[in-house]
Amino acid sequence: xxxxxxxxxxxxxxxLTGEICPHCEAKIFPPRDICPTCGEEAKxxxxxxxxxxVYSYTTVYEAPSGYDQDSPYTVALVKLExxxxxxxxxxxxxxxxxxxxxxxxxVTRKLRSDGDERGMLVYGYKFRPALRA
Amino acid sequence: MTxxxxxxxxxxxxxxxxDTSLRELAFSAIEGAIKDAGGLRPQILIVGNMLAPILSKQxxxxxxxxxxxGLTGIEAISIEAAGASGGAALRQxxxxxxxxxxxxxxxIGVEKFTDMVGSDIETALSTSSDNDFESVHGLTLTAQxxxxxxxxxxxFDVPRDGFAGFPLVxxxxxxxxxxxxxxxxxxxxxxxxxxxxxxPVNMFDAAPYADGAAAVVLTRCELLxxxxxxPLVRIASSATASDTMALHxxxxxxxxxxxxxxxxxxxxxxxxxxxxxxxxxxxxxFSIFAALSLEASGFADVGQGWTFARDKTIAQNGKLPCxxxxxxKARGNPGGATGVYQAVxxxxxxxxxxxxxxxxxxxxxxxxxxxxxAATAVxxxxxxxx
Numbered sequence: 001x002x003x004x005x006x007x008x009x010x011x012x013x014x015x016l017t018g019e020i021c022p023h024c025e026a027k028i029f030p031p032r033d034i035c036p037t038c039g040e041e042a043k044x045x046x047x048x049x050x051x052x053x054v055y056s057y058t059t060v061y062e063a064p065s066g067y068d069q070d071s072p073y074t075v076a077l078v079k080l081e082x083x084x085x086x087x088x089x090x091x092x093x094x095x096x097x098x099x100x101x102x103x104x105x106x107v108t109r110k111l112r113s114d115g116d117e118r119g120m121l122v123y124g125y126k127f128r129p130a131l132r133a
Numbered sequence: 134m135t136x137x138x139x140x141x142x143x144x145x146x147x148x149x150x151x152d153t154s155l156r157e158l159a160f161s162a163i164e165g166a167i168k169d170a171g172g173l174r175p176q177i178l179i180v181g182n183m184l185a186p187i188l189s190k191q192x193x194x195x196x197x198x199x200x201x202x203g204l205t206g207i208e209a210i211s212i213e214a215a216g217a218s219g220g221a222a223l224r225q226x227x228x229x230x231x232x233x234x235x236x237x238x239x240x241i242g243v244e245k246f247t248d249m250v251g252s253d254i255e256t257a258l259s260t261s262s263d264n265d266f267e268s269v270h271g272l273t274l275t276a277q278x279x280x281x282x283x284x285x286x287x288x289f290d291v292p293r294d295g296f297a298g299f300p301l302v303x304x305x306x307x308x309x310x311x312x313x314x315x316x317x318x319x320x321x322x323x324x325x326x327x328x329x330x331x332x333p334v335n336m337f338d339a340a341p342y343a344d345g346a347a348a349v350v351l352t353r354c355e356l357l358x359x360x361x362x363x364p365l366v367r368i369a370s371s372a373t374a375s376d377t378m379a380l381h382x383x384x385x386x387x388x389x390x391x392x393x394x395x396x397x398x399x400x401x402x403x404x405x406x407x408x409x410x411x412x413x414x415x416x417x418x419f420s421i422f423a424a425l426s427l428e429a430s431g432f433a434d435v436g437q438g439w440t441f442a443r444d445k446t447i448a449q450n451g452k453l454p455c456x457x458x459x460x461x462k463a464r465g466n467p468g469g470a471t472g473v474y475q476a477v478x479x480x481x482x483x484x485x486x487x488x489x490x491x492x493x494x495x496x497x498x499x500x501x502x503x504x505x506x507a508a509t510a511v512x513x514x515x516x517x518x519x
Contacts, residue, residue, distance in 0.1 A: 009265055032267050036382070043495075055386075058279035059332045060271060064255035067271040075272050077280050077381050085381040089265045100287050111269055122269065 011045075011126035013121055018071065019048035027082040032075055050106030051130065057090060057098050066112045078104055078127050083107040092128035103130040137230045137368045138518070140237065140357055141170025141350035142355045142477040146312040147465030149247050150344040155189050156201040156267035160244040162346035163202050166239065170350040171358035174444075177229050178202075178209040181222030183469035186282055187257040189248045198241060215261035216418060218242065219472025220373075220502025220511030223349070227235060227513070230351045237356065242473030243346040254342065261505045265380040275339055277380050277506050278419035279331040285387055286333065289436035293333075297324040298442025299420035300337040301465075303456045306449060307463025309489040314343050314465030330379035338420040340460070345467030347474040348493045365518035366483045369405065369497075373511045380506050391510035392429035392501065399512040405497060407431050410514070412454045412482060412492045413447075414475040416503035417461045423447075426456075426501060428513075457482060472502030472511060483517040 011017040018029030019042050026037040027046055035042035044081035055077040063071035074090040076098070090098060091109055111124045143165025145158060159180070167173065167378050168461035178199050186192040195209035214221040219242035231349040246254060255275075259268035261276065285291065300319060319337065327335040351368070375396035382472070384390070400407060402456070413432070417423040424438030432453055433441055441447050447455040458464050458478040461471060479498035481487045487495075502511045 005265070012266075036377075056280040056284035058276050058283055058334070059329075060273060060276050060279075062255060062270075062273070062275065062330055063252060063271060064259055064273055065252040066256070068252055068453050070271070071272060075270055075280075077284075077386070085386075087270050087272055087379065087381045089270055100284065112271070126268065 003120060006120065016048040016050055016106055016125055018046050018048060019070045020044050027084055029080065029084040029086060048080055048082055052078045052104055052127065054098060054100055054104060055079045055085060056100060074098060076127065089126045090128065091126040096129055104128060105130045134231045135233050135353045137227050137351050138354055138357070139174050139349055139368065139476070139480050140352045140403045141168070141365045142167040142348070142480050143169060144312055144347040144477050145345055147314045147343050147345035147467050152247070155185060155191060155243060155245045156197065158245060158344060158346040159198045159241055160202050160380050162243070162348040163239065163241055166348035166350050171361060173237050173352060173356065173358070174279060175204070175237040176207055176235040177226070177238045178204055178207055179222045179238065179240050179241065180209070180211040181219040181240065181469045181473060182211060183213060183215060183218045184257045185245065187260065188254070190268060198243070206388055213469070214509045214511070215504030216416065216468060217472060217502040217504035217511045218469030220500070221472070221509070223472055223476055223513060224371045224373055224399055224511055226349070226351045227368050230353060230417040237350060237352040239350050240473060241346060241348040242470035244330060244468035244470045245344045246342040246468065247412055249322055252258065259396040260456055267348070267379050273331065274505070275331045275334055275419070277383070277388065278339070280380065280423050281386065281425065281506060282333050282338070282419070282421040285424070288387065291439050294325055296338060296420040296424065297321055298447070299417060299423045300324060301450050302445065303417065303460040303462035306457055307459025310458040310464055314341055314458040315459070315463045327381070332342045334419060335508070340418045340449060340462045340466035343465040343467050345470045345474065346464060347470050347477045349473060349476050349480070364484045366480050367516055367518050369514045369516045370402035372402060373509065374398065375391065376508050379434045379507050380433045387425065387434070389425045389429035389507035389510065391507045392503070393431070395512040396430045399467045399514050403514045403516070405514060409497050410453070410499045411495050412457055412479070412498050414457065414479055414498065414500040415455055416471070416501055417456055418460050418466055418503070422506070423455070426503070430501070449490070449492060455493055457487065458490050462471070462472070473499035475502065476513065476515070478516045483515055
């Protein structure tokens with residue numbers, strides 16, 4: 001049960017909170033203390049909108065332990081509209097085929113269970129096709 | 134700085150060695166390498182290994198291997214760089230000898246995948262990725278390769294069988310390598326019909342993980358025995374480079390910058406031009422890695438790496454022979470041992486001892502070991518002396 005590790009990351013996992021660089025205005029996710037664009041110190045928090053589009057995707061048939069109950073599942077590289085890219089599962093796909101460029105939006109879902117009934121549930125971001133009004 | 138030569142090489146066959154433990158596997162290759170080196174005793178042992186702490190519940194491999202191989206007392210450490218552990222260990226051995234601080238270095242790459250089975254192996258392998266932001270989402274190394282392959286095929290309009298040439302050539306070469314895991318050529322139709330592991334990566338786009346150990350003894354010329362029976366092979370240069378850990382943080386995901394940097398550094402250091410390379414042992418853990426490595430290494434233009442497979446440029450009699458003993462795909466992918474297998478195979482080529490796998494006019498070989506989707510790249514250039 002890796003409670004401390006997951007607890008530390010809850011702002012990122014539930015909220016998509018990253019950073020904005022005060023020097024060059026680059027948006028950073030996940031947070032890191034040095035801006036990857038300009039190399040200066042970046043520690044100001046920034047919460048992303050959760051909107052993005054699919055950069056690439058794949059359906060996983062041979063899952064690691066802890067994920068086999070949900071397999072097959074689709075995992076993707078999602079380019080957030082503010083710039084950074086994240087790795088996440090796609091969910092609520094229904095019969096819709098995924099394509100590169102499909103607009104998606106963030107939702108909070110269970111990522112995995114830690115084995116037995118008394119194990120920890122890990123929640124975090126997944127992305128679903130953006131719902132049209 | 135001292136010139137580093139390869140005094141001895143040793144390898145086990147790559148496969149499922151149920152009967153052999155991690156120690157015994159390492160000893161087998163080490164015994165072969167030291168004998169090949171005329172009994173030269175090393176002052177330092179460097180172990181390249183990726184996953185023993187998880188798969189075999191055994192860390193501290195420096196002491197572990199030195200002890201079992203009768204080398205207690207020498208300097209012994211373990212090096213880890215995910216799939217590049219073998220290449221990284223080789224670099225440490227090179228640095229030790231070229232610095233003049235040791236007379237001889239013994240580099241061993243060893244991996245035992247079969248100490249566990251099933252999904253626990255995928256979990257262990259995912260320690261090569263960013264656990265907090267990649268692995269936690271159920272991303273496997275195969276899925277990472279699939280994300281790259283999907284995007285690549287989309288951007289460059291690659292047909293469904295565009296990558297078939299990579300496993301085809303690998304298997305043709307592996308069929309002639311008695312140490313290879315797969316010693317059977319495959320037909321183009323087999324590629325098209327293969328089942329998906331992580332779409333679009335099918336069974337033939339992914340190298341099999343297996344057990345294996347390979348070792349080399351490095352030293353300087355004057356210390357070779359008088360009656361040294363082999364043509365001399367030197368490590369002309371060695372370079373390591375890093376890229377962002379997570380695939381999603383890459384500036385350009387389809388460009389293996391770490392490969393590009395390590396190749397540029399290695400060429401400059403060796404004083405050689407790319408055109409002088411006669412064969413390339415790339416890290417074809419996945420066929421997309423082979424394509425991207427060819428591009429980032431500067432052999433193929435961006436988006437054209439796959440054509441080297443289509444046009445069989447990489448075949449034994451092609452313009453740039455690759456995977457000459459089967460590569461990771463057919464010889465097998467013994468994790469942290471892979472980089473050292475590449476050194477052993479390149480040495481056989483340069484010595485003219487490659488048998489039916491022999492590449493004609495083999496004078497300069499480039500070998501390259503990758504960690505993850507090239508978050509780490511280790512490139513070595515080996516050349517024949519005289």
